[in-house]
Amino acid sequence: xxxxxxxxxxxxxxxxxxxxxxxxxxxxxxxxxxxxxxxxxxxxxxxxxxxxxxxxxxxxxxxxxxxxxxxxxxxxxxxxxxxxxxxxxxxxxxxxxxxxxxxxxxxxxxxxxxxxxxxxxxxxxxxxxxxxxxxxxxxxxxxxxxxxxxxxxxxxxxxxxxxxxxxxxxxxxxxxxxxxxxxxxxxxxxxxxxxxxxxxxxxxxxxxxxxxxxxxxxxxxxxxxxxxxxxxxxxxxxxxxxxxxxxxxxxxxxxxxxxxxxxxxxxxxxxxxxx
Amino acid sequence: xxxxxxxxxxxxxxxxxxxxxxxxxxxxxxxxxxxxxxxxxxxxxxxxxxxxxxxxxxxxxxxxxxxxxxxxxxxxxxxxxxxxxxxxxxxxxxxxxxxxxxxxxxxxxxxxxxxxxxxxxxxxxxxxxxxxxxxxxxxxxxxxxxxxxxxxxxxxxxxxxxxxxxxxxxxxxxxxxxxxxxxxxxxxxxxxxxxxxxxxxxxxxxxxxxxxxxxxxxxxxxxxxxxxxxxxxxxxxxxxxxxxxxxxxxxxxxxxxxxxxxxxxxxxxxxxxxxxxxxxxxxxxxxxxxxxxxxxxxxxxxxxxxxxxxxxxxxxxxxxxxxxxxxxxxxxxxxxxx
Numbered sequence: 001x002x003x004x005x006x007x008x009x010x011x012x013x014x015x016x017x018x019x020x021x022x023x024x025x026x027x028x029x030x031x032x033x034x035x036x037x038x039x040x041x042x043x044x045x046x047x048x049x050x051x052x053x054x055x056x057x058x059x060x061x062x063x064x065x066x067x068x069x070x071x072x073x074x075x076x077x078x079x080x081x082x083x084x085x086x087x088x089x090x091x092x093x094x095x096x097x098x099x100x101x102x103x104x105x106x107x108x109x110x111x112x113x114x115x116x117x118x119x120x121x122x123x124x125x126x127x128x129x130x131x132x133x134x135x136x137x138x139x140x141x142x143x144x145x146x147x148x149x150x151x152x153x154x155x156x157x158x159x160x161x162x163x164x165x166x167x168x169x170x171x172x173x174x175x176x177x178x179x180x181x182x183x184x185x186x187x188x189x190x191x192x193x194x195x196x197x198x199x200x201x202x203x204x205x206x207x208x209x210x211x212x213x214x215x216x217x218x219x220x221x222x223x224x225x226x227x228x229x230x231x232x233x234x235x236x237x238x239x240x241x242x243x244x245x246x247x248x249x250x251x252x253x254x255x256x257x258x259x260x261x262x263x264x265x266x267x268x269x270x271x272x273x274x275x
Numbered sequence: 276x277x278x279x280x281x282x283x284x285x286x287x288x289x290x291x292x293x294x295x296x297x298x299x300x301x302x303x304x305x306x307x308x309x310x311x312x313x314x315x316x317x318x319x320x321x322x323x324x325x326x327x328x329x330x331x332x333x334x335x336x337x338x339x340x341x342x343x344x345x346x347x348x349x350x351x352x353x354x355x356x357x358x359x360x361x362x363x364x365x366x367x368x369x370x371x372x373x374x375x376x377x378x379x380x381x382x383x384x385x386x387x388x389x390x391x392x393x394x395x396x397x398x399x400x401x402x403x404x405x406x407x408x409x410x411x412x413x414x415x416x417x418x419x420x421x422x423x424x425x426x427x428x429x430x431x432x433x434x435x436x437x438x439x440x441x442x443x444x445x446x447x448x449x450x451x452x453x454x455x456x457x458x459x460x461x462x463x464x465x466x467x468x469x470x471x472x473x474x475x476x477x478x479x480x481x482x483x484x485x486x487x488x489x490x491x492x493x494x495x496x497x498x499x500x501x502x503x504x505x506x507x508x509x510x511x512x513x514x515x516x517x518x519x520x521x522x523x524x525x526x527x528x529x530x531x532x533x534x535x536x537x538x539x540x541x542x543x544x545x546x547x548x549x550x551x552x553x554x555x556x557x558x559x560x561x562x563x564x565x566x567x568x569x570x571x572x573x574x575x576x577x578x579x580x581x582x583x584x585x586x587x588x589x590x591x592x593x594x595x596x597x598x599x600x601x602x603x604x605x606x607x608x609x610x611x612x613x
Contacts, residue, residue, distance in 0.1 A: 042472035043443075149560050150328070179327035179499060184543035184556035191553070206472065213545035213554075232550070250477040252502030254546035255529040263549065 002069070004168050004200040005031040009063035010053045012046075023049045025224035026063070031168070031217075033068075036194070036201040038215030038232060040208055040247070045221040047204045051170045054202070055087050056080070067168065085115040088161030092173035094153035098145040104131070104156050105141035111163040130159040135189060151182035155189065162193065171203045175210065187214065208251055212236040212263070220244045237264045287357065288493040289316040289339065289373075289461050294351035296334050296343065296517075297566075304348070307565050309334050310517035310572075311351070313591075316461065319487060321494040323504040323525065325540075326514035329561050332497045335514075336463045338362060339495070340369045355461065370401045374454035378466035380446035384438040391434035394418045394453050401457045421452040424489075426482060444475035451482065455490070462487075465497045480507050501540060505529055513537045516572035517565050519591060523598030533600035535577045571602070579604055 012024040024046045031037040039047045053060040056072055064073035067086065075083055091097040098107050108127040112118050118126055128138055134155040145153055154174065161169055171190065175183040187210070193199060205211050211218055215232040220241065228241040237260050239245050296309035309331040316322045324332045337343050339353050341364030349362040355372055377383040385393055398414040409417060415434065422430035425448040438446060447467065454462055464483065468476035484507060487494060496508060504511050504525060511528055513521040513536065521534040532538045541547065542555035559576040562568065571577070574584040583603060591599040 042474065151560065180501075180540055180543045181327060181557035182560065184545075184554035185558075187545065188553050188556055191551075207545075208473070209544070209546040213548060213550050215550075247473060250473040252477070252480075252500065252506045254502050254544050255505050256541060257544070257546040258549055 002033045003030050003066075004033040004035075004068060005037075005054060005202060006066040006069075007050065007054045007063075008065060010050055010060045010065065011062045012049050012053055012058070013061045022224050024053060024060070027219075027221070027224075027226045028063075029217075029219050029226060029229055031200050031202055033167070033200055034194075034198050035216040036203055036214050038203045038205065038211035038218040038236075039221060040205060040211050040218060040236070041221035042206060042247075046224040047221050048172055050221070051172060051202055051204055055089065055170060056083070057089070081115070085111075085164040086166050087168045087170065088164070088166040089170045089172065090154070090157050090161050090174045093177050094150055094157045095145055097157050098153060100145050103142050103144060104136070104148070107145075107156060108159050108163060111160055115164045126163075130163055133162065133193070134159045135185075149182070150178050151185060154178060154182075154186050158186075158189065158193070162197070165197070167198070168200045168202070171201055173205055174203070176205065176207065183210075190214070208236055208247060209254060209257075220247070231265070233263055233265050237261075286317050287315050288318045288320075288355065289495065290352075290354040290357075291315070291335065291339065292352040292354065294335060294338055294353065295349065296331070296338060297348045297350075298346050299348050300346060304566060305564075308517050309338070309349075310565060310568075312512075312514070312517070312519055314512045314519060314522065316493040316495055318460065318493050319491050320510070321484075321487065321496060321508050323496045323498060323508035323511040324514060325498060325501065325504055325511055327499060327540075327561055329563075330514040331517040332499075332514055333465055336375065336465050336495065336497050339461075339463060340364070340373055340375055342369070342375075370397070370457050370459075372459055373461045373463065374457055374459040375463040375465060376447075376450050376454050376467050379470045380443060380450045381438065381470070383450055384446065386438050388437075389434070390436055390438065390441075390449050390453075391415065391418065394434075394449075394456055397453060398456050418452070418456055421455045422449065424455065424486065425449070425452045426478075427452070442475075443471055444478065447471060447475075447479055448482065451479075451486070455486065458490070459492055461493045461495065463495045463497070466499070467496070468503060469498070469500070476503075483507065501529065501544065513540070516562055516568065518572065518601065520573065520602070521598075521600040522591065523595075527595065527598045531598075533594040533598065533605040534573075534602045535579055535604075536573050537600075539576070539578075573602075 007029050010024055010027050014021045014023050027050050041047050052058045054065045072083055105127050108130050109123055112123055112126055131141060136155050175186050203214055212232055218232040218235045219226050219229040222243050228235050228244050239248060291312055291314050294309055294312045297307040298305045312335055326332050338349055341362055343349060353360045355368045395414050398417055399408055402409045419430045422433050427433050427448050468479050498504060508525045511525050512519045515536045521528055521537045532541060539557040543557060548554055557576050570585040571589055574580040587603055589601040589603050591601045593599045594605050
C-alpha cells in the first residue's frame with residue numbers, strides 16, 4: 001500500500017493579544033491510499049487546523065506534508081493550483097458552505113471552471129454527472145441552496161469536492177449538522193464513492209461512533225498534540241491513552257450498539273501512544 | 276387517546292393535550308408543524324421528546340412556555356398543575372413554575388451584560404419575599420447560591436463575568452443556574468448538550484439528574500440523541516411530522532421499538548453497525564409542509580408501508596400496557612398487542 005498523505009511534524013502557532021498559541025504542536029500521521037484516517041478530539045484540539053495545514057489551505061508555521069510522496073511545502077502558482085485539484089474538502093455546515101446566490105449546477109461547475117478546460121455543454125454535462133453520482137436528481141440543478149435540505153446541500157458539497165476527480169478528500173465534520181437518518185445516507189454515500197473512485201479520506205469528527213465506523217486508522221488530538229494513533233479498531237475500541245479512555249467513557253451508550261469487544265481485532269498489534 | 280402516556284392526573288405536573296400549532300400568513304395557513312401532541316410529565320420525572328429537525332420538538336417546548344413565535348396559531352391545551360395555560364404567555368406559569376435551558380449557551384445570553392446582571396433581572400422580576408422584591412443584596416445572595424449549586428467554582432467571579440469570558444460548559448452551567456433561580460417545578464431542556472464536547476456533555480447530564488434529585492423538579496428533555504435519552508429519561512415520546520408516533524418507558528421503546536420510524540432512527544446509528552457494513556438509512560426526508568398530509572405521514576419513507584397507510588391516519592394504540600405506537604402495522608410487527 002502506498003501512502004496518500006503524510007503529515008510530518010506540523011506546527012501552527014497563532015499570535016493573539018500578544019501571546020502565542022500553539023494550535024498544532026508537532027503532529028505527524030499517515031493516510032494510506034484507499035483508506036480512511038479519522039481524527040477525533042474535542043473542539044479547539046486542533047483537528048481542523050492540522051487538516052488545513054496538510055493541504056496548505058493555511059500555511060503551517062513549521063513542518064509540512066507530502067501528497068502521494070510529493071512534498072507540497074514549496075508549491076507555488078500552477079503547482080499549488082494542481083494540488084488543489086488533486087484534493088477536495090467537504091465542510092461541516094453544508095448550507096453555509098454554498099454560495100446562496102448560485103444555483104446548484106453553478107456551484108458544482110465552479111471548481112470545474114477553475115481547474116478544467118470544460119465549458120458550455122461539456123461543463124453542464126459533467127455537472128449533471130456529478131449530481132447523479134451523489135444521488136441528486138437533474139431537477140435539483142436549477143435550485144438554490146435554501147431550497148434544498150441540509151442533507152441535499154451536503155451531497156452538493158461532496159459533488160463539488162469530487163468535481164476535479166481528486167484522490168484525497170478531507171471531510172471536516174461532514175455529518176455533524178445532519179439528523180441521524182440523513183447522516184446515515186451521507187455516510188453510506190461516502191463509503192460507496194470511496195470504493196468506486198479509490199478515494200482516501202481524512203475524516204475529522206468529534207463523534208467517536210462515526211469515526212470508529214468509518215475509519216481504518218485513527219488519531220486522537222488534545223490541545224494541539226496527537227496523543228494516540230493506530231488502527232481504529234484499537235484506538236477507538238481499546239484505547240491505551242488515558243485521555244482517549246476518558247473520551248470513550250463519556251460517550252452516551254447507543255441503544256443496541258455492537259459491543260466494543262466484538263470490534264477489537266483478535267490479535268491486537270501495539271498501537272503507539274504519543275506524548 | 277389512550278391512558279398510557281397519562282400518569283394519575285393528581286400527580287401530573289405538565290399535561291399537553293392534543294396540541295396543534297399552525298402558522299398563518301396574511302390570513303391563510305402556511306404550515307401545521309405540530310399536529311396533535313399529547314404527553315404528560317410527573318414531578319421528578321424526566322421525559323424525553325425525540326425526533327429529527329422539523330418534527331415539532333422545540334415548538335412544543337415553546338408552547339408550554341407561552342413563547343410561540345409570531346404567526347403561530349395554537350390549539351389544544353397545556354396544563355400545569357391541572358391549570359390551563361394561555362398560549363400568549365401572559366399570566367402563564369413561566370418563570371414561577373417553568374424554566375427553559377436552550378441549546379446554545381453562547382448565544383442564549385446577552386453578550387453586553389454580565390451574567391450577574393442578567394440573572395438579577397430575572398430574580399428581581401420573579402422572586403418575592405412576603406410579597407416584596409428581594410432587593411439587590413438579597414437577589415445577589417440568591418443567585419450566588421444557585422451558581423454554587425450547579426458546580427461553578429468561584430460564583431462571585433462568575434457573577435461579574437461576561438458570557439464570552441466563560442467556556443461553553445461553564446456557560447451551560449450558568450444557564451441552568453439562571454433557570455433554577457426561580458425554583459421551577461418543571462425544567463424544559465432544549466438540546467442542552469448538543470453544542471458541548473462529550474466529556475462536558477456527560478457532566479451536564481449528571482448535573483441535571485443530581486439537581487432533579489435535590490430539587491425534585493420534572494424535566495422535559497428535547498433532544499435528537501438517543502444515547503442521551505437512554506442515559507437520563509424515564510419515558511420518551513418519539514415525534515415525527517408533528518405527532519407522537521411512539522411513547523412509553525425508555526427501556527421498552529428502545530429495546531422493542533414498535534414504530535418503523537423509531538426502528539429507523541435506531542437502525543441509522545453507526546454504533547449499531549460493524550465498520551464497512553452499510554448503515555440502514557431511512558430513505559427520503561421529513562415532509563416539508565404538513566398542511567395537507569393524508570394517511571400516515573411516515574408512509575413514503577416507511578420500509579413496511581401497505582396500501583392502507585395512504586388512507587388511514589393511525590392513532591396511538593397500546594402495544595403493551597405502558598407502551599404505545601401510531602402504526603397500523605405495529606401490533607402485527609411486534610406481535611405484542613395484548
